[in-house]
Amino acid sequence: MxxxxxxxxxxxxxxxxxxxxxxxxxxxxxxxxxxxxxxxxxxxxxxxxxxxxxxxxxxxxxxxxxxxxxxxxxxxxxxxxxxxxxxxxxxxxxxxxxxxxxxxxxxxxxxxxxxxxxxxxxxxxxxxxxxxxxxxxxxxxxxxxxxxxxxxxxxxxxxxxxxxxxxxxxxxxxxxxxxxxxxxxxxxxxxxxxxxxxxxxxxxxxxxxxxxxxxxxxxxxxxADFLELTPIARKTLLEDIEDATIVLDHQDRLVYANRTAQDVFDTGPEYTGMSADDLFDSIIGGHPDRIINMNDSETEIAIAPDDERQYFTMSASTVGDDERGRAFVFHEITAQKQYELQIEQQRDDLETLNQVLRHDIRNDLQLITAYGDILDDECETENKQQYINMINKSANHAVELTQTARELSEVMLSDSVEEQRVTLQTILTDEVTEVQASYPSATLVFGTEIPSVTLAANDMISSVFRNLLKNAVQHNDKEVAEVIVSATDHEDTVTVTIADNGPGVPDGQKETVFGKGERGLDSSGTGIGLHLVNTLVSIHNGDVWIEDNEPEGAIFSVELPTV
CATH class of the missing domain: 1.20.1070.10 (Rhodopsin 7-helix transmembrane proteins)
Structure with missing residues (x-):
């Protein structure tokens, strides 16, 4: 050749x-x-x-x-x-x-x-x-x-x-x-x-x-980046997906955006090959790295095209066994988010109304109590004295209800109860002392030594024991209300029992007495206190129940996790 x-x-x-x-x-x-x-x-x-x-x-x-x-x-x-x-x-x-x-x-x-x-x-x-x-x-x-x-x-x-x-x-x-x-x-x-x-x-x-x-x-x-920048997305499938879908190659460049993504984010085919920094900066504006650095995870983002805010949950996942690129799927949750924001606004409005009403009611009750004390000092007849005592008792009860309503609203209007650490011994001692001071004619004693255990709870858990102690005294039909507080440590949990010598709780009411608005024990109360007890115990992954006391009365038991 x-x-x-x-x-x-x-x-x-x-x-x-x-x-x-x-x-x-x-x-x-x-x-x-x-x-x-x-x-x-x-x-x-x-x-x-x-x-x-x-x-x-x-x-x-x-x-x-x-x-x-x-x-x-x-x-x-x-x-x-x-x-x-x-x-x-x-x-x-x-x-x-x-x-x-x-x-x-x-x-x-x-x-x-x-x-x-x-x-x-x-x-x-x-x-x-x-x-x-x-x-x-x-x-x-x-x-x-x-x-x-x-x-x-x-x-x-x-x-x-x-x-x-x-x-x-x-x-x-x-x-x-x-x-x-x-x-x-x-x-x-x-x-x-x-x-x-x-x-x-x-x-x-x-x-x-x-x-x-x-x-x-x-x-x-x-x-021209031939083979390196290739349509690795399955267009025939992704084009029909209602969620906006964006695919990047291994060098974080746009290789595909389905029709939904093009409509929502205004990213036409001419953007193919654009860097992820420029792409996501144009979509969300500022800090695009928080999306670019995602890998097999999910987050929530908000964008405001045409000054109309839209909300999306965005998930990122790798594409292919050799991780040639990543796919980002944007699922719009604007309607859901707007509903959540509306609920949050209503919740804030209700909290404001709740605070105003409690404040005004407590002010009026304080006036009633003050004038009742004045009338009590000036009243000399036994019949009128009985009426004045009833006024004062009802006013004090109403004050307690406003306090319970405040605590219950804090639980109901909050997303979750922030976990803290509290000592059971301190909480029980303080609440027994406070209730004893409010009801000096009652007898409140400890039946066992209270273990020094720590609860995975916040200070609101004290409302559980305060309401149960007051309930044991207020609904007692004996001349002297006797209440015995005991506690048993079970390593991972602790059980607190509050036993009284009152009329007890009928079997048919042992479950329903903790329900919202129940009027157990023929009480004139609203049952809101026991509902608060059940709500708080449930939030803290605990349990509360009622058993019969011997020879008479009821035993309220509360089981809570310890740390």
Whole structure:
């Protein structure tokens, strides 16, 4: 072979091998592996064609030409599958389709090798030292050309569709690749129709087109992020998702935004390839890193396009086993958030009303109590004294109700009870002392030594014991109300019992007495105190129940977790 021949075939083969070399690093990306096969196949096709037309060997030349013909088919199909994977036409990767292509390649290899009845060529190529190898092609050569052109046409059509439908980086990639495909497509037509300047085996116009295609692939790989920036999202699926979906590649660049994302965030196809910093800054404005740094997690964000605030829960997850990129799904919760904000505003309004009413009621009650004390000092008759005592008792009870209502509202209007640490011994001692001072005629004693355990609770837990102690005294029908407070440590929990000598609680009321608004024990009270007890104990993951005391009375038991 002459030096010119080495350059004529060696340079295009080196270009094709270079494409395979640089595409190898992207072999796991859509279109990567087919491009490696396509480029290697092109190198084999070029070199085998050069050897078949230049080697002065009647034995090697036909074999090399046969390899070049088969390589041409492999090049056409692998090029088609570059487009198939790039455009995500998964139906063309079904086993039946791939099996049919593999079957055809095997069939053509057999026909080239065996050439039964001259189907592929009717005359073995004759190699002449200084002349032109001559051969006559058979019927199957026409089938060979149809298959090659069909695959090339499919590749051309798929990339052309990308060029028409996409924008930004995808359109730039498609435009670059289309130039090379169009050139090799035209040169193949020139070759087949015999329009080339040198219509013989020593020169092949398609080979020149292959060289141009290799150059365009290299340009696309280096300057258009071909294979590196690919549509890794399953568009056929994601386009139908109602949630806004954004996909980034491994370099945190936008590769896909479904229709919902484009409508909500105004991120059209021209944003493809934009950095995540710029993308999320345009969406949420400021501190985009709190989203970019997310990985397999969820958060809540608010945006204000057109000055109308919208709320979303946003989840981030990796895409693919090799974590090529990340998908961000934005689920709009604007209606839910607006409802929550409305409830929060109503809660604040109710809290304000509650505070005002309690304040005014307590002021009026203090006046009633003050005037009752004045009348008590001036009253001399026993009948009138009885009425004044009733007024004072009712006023004091109403004051207690306002205090209980305040505590209950704090529990009901708060999202959660902040866990703190309190000592059971201190709380019980303080509450027993306070209730004893309020009811000096009653007898309140400790039946056991109170263990020095710590409760996973806050100071509001003291309301539980205060209400139970007052309940044991106020609803007692004996001349002297006797209350015994005991506690038992169970390592993880502690049980506090408050036993009285009152009338007891009927079995039918042992469950309902803690219900909202229940009027247990024929009481004139509202039952709000015991409802507060049940609410606070439940919030602190505890339990409260009633048992009969012996010989009479009731035992209120409270079990709470300890730390």
């Amino acid at each position: 002459r030096l010119f021949d080495l350059f004529l075939f060696g340079f295009p083969a080196i270009l094709s091998a270079s494409v395979a070399l640089f595409a190898w690093q992207y072999r796991s990306n859509p279109g990567g592996t087919p491009l490696v096969i396509h480029a290697l196949g092109s190198a084999v096709w070029i070199l085998s064609y050069g050897a078949g037309t230049r080697l002065n060997s009647q034995l090697l030349a036909p074999g090399m030409l046969g390899v070049s013909w088969l390589a041409a088919v492999a090049v056409a199909f692998s090029g088609m599958y570059v487009a198939v994977e790039y455009t995500e036409r998964t139906w063309l990767k079904q086993p039946v389709v791939l099996g049919s292509i593999g079957g055809y390649l095997c069939l053509e290899a057999l026909l080239i090798w065996l050439n039964p009845r001259g189907l592929f060529y009717t005359r073995v190529p004759t190699i002449v030292q200084t002349g032109t190898p001559v051969y006559e092609l058979g019927v199957w050569w026409t089938v060979h050309l149809v298959v090659v052109f069909a695959a090339a046409t499919a590749m051309l059509g798929m990339f052309f569709q990308v060029y028409l439908s996409e924008s930004g980086a995808y359109r730039q990639q498609a435009r670059t690749v289309l130039v090379g495909i169009a050139v090799i497509y035209i040169t193949a037509i020139v070759e087949v129709t015999g329009l080339e300047p040198y219509p013989d085996l020593l020169y092949n116009a398609t080979m020149a087109g292959s060289t141009v295609l290799s150059v365009t692939f290299l340009w696309a790989l280096f300057h």
